[in-house]
Amino acid sequence: MALLDVQNLTVEFPTRRGVLRALDGVSFSIEAGEVLGVVGESGAGKSLTGAAIIGLLEPPGRIAGGRILLEGSRIDDLSQSQLRRIRGRRIGAIFQDPLTTLNPLYSIGRQLIETIRTHLKLSEADARKRAVRWLEEVGIPAAAQRIDAYPHEFSGGQRQRVVIALALCAEPALVIADEPTTALDVSIQAQIIALLKRLARDHGTSVMLITHDMGVIAETADRVAVMYAGRIAEIGPVAEIVRTPAHPYTLGLMGSIPSIEHRVERLAQIDGAMPRLTAIPQGCAFNPRCPRVFARCRIERPDLLPAGATEAACWLHDATIRPLRAAHG
Amino acid sequence: MPAFILSRLLQAIPVLLVVGFIAYAMFAFVGDPVQIMLGQDYTEVQRQALIHDLGLDQPFFVQYAKFMWRAVQGEFGISYRLARPVSGLIAERLPATLELSVTATVLSLAVGLPMGVYTAVYRRSWLARGFMVFSLAGISLPTFLTGILLILCFSVGLGWLPSFGRGEVVHIGAWWTTGFLTLSGIKALILPAITLGLFQMTLIMRLVRAEMLEVLRTDYIKFARARGLTDRSIKFGHALRNTMVPVITIVGLQLGMIVAFSLVTETVFQWPGMGLLFIQSVGVADIPVMSAYLLLIAVVFVVINLVVDLLYYAVDPRLRIERSSAQAGR
Incomplete structure (x- = not known):
């Protein structure tokens, strides 16, 4: 049984001009101890997927369909107070900007202790010991002294370490890291990713790593889900996705990563832009930009189909009716 | 420090x-x-x-x-109108104004703050909407009109509360008089205090609401939610404390305003305070009294600003650090 199983998740935003479907039939699972990378452009629905899982969709956004199972039991239909007990305790979250995710008026110790004591029956003193241990574990030097310091007394990288400690201090089985390195210095990014990797391994924590940085994914994730316009375009083991992408969108994404080995004059780019939620085309959402588009893509929407080692939502991989390659070669 | x-x-x-x-x-x-x-x-x-x-x-x-x-040295000359030392006149009137101002302030904070928090947290409830409508009335009614309406309602109509004066006062020490200790004093205080505090109350409520809504949208509140902290702790601990930082400044300045502009309320209710003294002095160009009043109000504002700064210091740790590192001559 997978730790987290997301089935056909649909998230909608009712607006004055009608209902916007921001996530449309997203399915994936995360095994215990696994790191799943989620990549895609801004607005593809990566963060929204994370927010939906922990029940923190911004109103008026709501889960309109599908199921979310944590260790086999549904969590998408729980009340807010039941969800609260899951957040932090069973599913942790790490946000993008460490400069704004810590409460500036409380010392980091107070924030850690409060989080620990919310979820675990510990005395103030024991919670404090645990907080110091976590600060040491995330690499804050002189943790016992610095525990009473305030967020502004830490650098950006250290603050993200504190955020990680806060997310993990109640030992959740899964942590959703939403762009944990985007706001950081390039030199710090690698450290934070290495830390996250090490902690996940040491504590057996599964990670859902949301980012648009393929480099981070390639280095960290076991499997990757590529999202496009609120759907999963391709999902599979990281090596296969990087080496032999099956979906034309993934292929385009890989082509746009600069390589040290091969000098190129110009980076490849995918023409056009991701459609807005109000104007998602019929059929495959990627069809207006796809170099290998054919008639069926404009009419019928592809589900995830087996494509070698990965699964891709692309009619090119329809085993029953193979399209004639010659027709659009 | x-x-x-x-x-x-x-x-x-x-x-x-x-x-x-x-x-x-x-x-x-x-x-x-x-x-x-x-x-x-x-x-x-x-x-x-x-x-x-x-x-x-x-x-x-x-x-x-x-x-x-x-x-x-506390010497402001002799009042032209009353031919008495101004310092004595002020000292006589000061307790009345301070008691009225403090009561109005406490009232506006004690009611305005919870109402602001309530309207921010339960934004869509009917009670919150009712508060908002009420606050609109409170913020747009001029003070003298509120006072006259209250007199009309509770003094003239119902006859519950006196319409003017300070009631019986009790002398404490050499020069302090208080209306808190007699029933008639307390009754006389109610209407003026409401009149004076109403505007501040609605202002505080709207300010707290706006700031709180702002704070509830911040990342650290989202992160607090994502850590599974209780609703209570998030709203009344994390959010409220951050709301207080800007609110303290405005409320501080408003307190100065209460003292300075109690004169309208004091005129309406014939409250024997400094404001009434000032208005009466303006009528006959009693300049020593007017200038002493002006200086006194300036002192009040200076003191309030100092208190506001000290409160900042207590609430916001970021200021403490900047100051101590600045002192270390970094």
Whole structure:
């Protein structure tokens, strides 16, 4: 049984001009101890997927369909107070900007202790010991002294370490890291990713790593889900996705990563832009930009189909009716 | 910390000097006190003698320096109208105004703050909407009108509360009088305090609501939610404390306003405080009283600003650090 199983998740935003479907039939699972990378452009629905899982969709956004199972039991239909007990305790979250995710008026110790004591029956003193241990574990030097310091007394990288400690201090089985390195210095990014990797391994924590940085994914994730316009375009083991992408969108994404080995004059780019939620085309959402588009893509929407080692939502991989390659070669 | 307070007090000195200058300038430019004090029949000798007695024959800046020097010692001259020392008049009136202002402030905070939090947290409830409508009325009704309406309702109509005066007062010590200790004093306080506090109350409520809504949208509140902290702790611990930072400034300034502009309320209710004294003095150009009042209000604002700064210091740790590192001569 997978730790987290997301089935056909649909998230909608009712607006004055009608209902916007921001996530449309997203399915994936995360095994215990696994790191799943989620990549895609801004607005593809990566963060929204994370927010939906922990029940923190911004109103008026709501889960309109599908199921979310944590260790086999549904969590998408729980009340807010039941969800609260899951957040932090069973599913942790790490946000993008460490400069704004810590409460500036409380010392980091107070924030850690409060989080620990919310979820675990510990005395103030024991919670404090645990907080110091976590600060040491995330690499804050002189943790016992610095525990009473305030967020502004830490650098950006250290603050993200504190955020990680806060997310993990109640030992959740899964942590959703939403762009944990985007706001950081390039030199710090690698450290934070290495830390996250090490902690996940040491504590057996599964990670859902949301980012648009393929480099981070390639280095960290076991499997990757590529999202496009609120759907999963391709999902599979990281090596296969990087080496032999099956979906034309993934292929385009890989082509746009600069390589040290091969000098190129110009980076490849995918023409056009991701459609807005109000104007998602019929059929495959990627069809207006796809170099290998054919008639069926404009009419019928592809589900995830087996494509070698990965699964891709692309009619090119329809085993029953193979399209004639010659027709659009 | 003491150094911080000291620097703040030193900064207040130029402020008080400038206000003192304006207060003093009134002597030279508003009305002719000699004319007022002498009345209809006088001789030129009497006039010259009075000008000399009042020191009006000396150069302007000498007069200003003397005025400030006396002001520092609590000497503001003699009221033209009542022919009594201004300091005595002020001391007599000060307790009434302070009691009224403090009651109005406590009332506006005690009601405005919870209402603001409530309307922010339960934004869509009917009660919150009712509060918002009420606050609109409170913020747009002029003070004198509120006062008159309250008198009409509770004094004239229902006859529950007195419409003027301070009721019975009890003397405490040499110069303090209080209305808190008698039933009639407390009854007399209710309407003026509501009148004076209503605007501040609705202002505080709307301010707290706006700030709180802002804070509830921040990342650290989202992160607190994502850590599974209780709703109570998030709203009344994390969010409320962050809301207080900007609210303290505005409320502090508003308290100054309450003291300074209690004069409308005091006039409506014939409240024997400094505001009423000031209004009566304006009518006859009683400049010593007016200038003393002006200076006193300036002192009130300086003190309130100091308190606001100290509160900041207590609430926001970021300020503590900047200050101590600045002192370390980084």
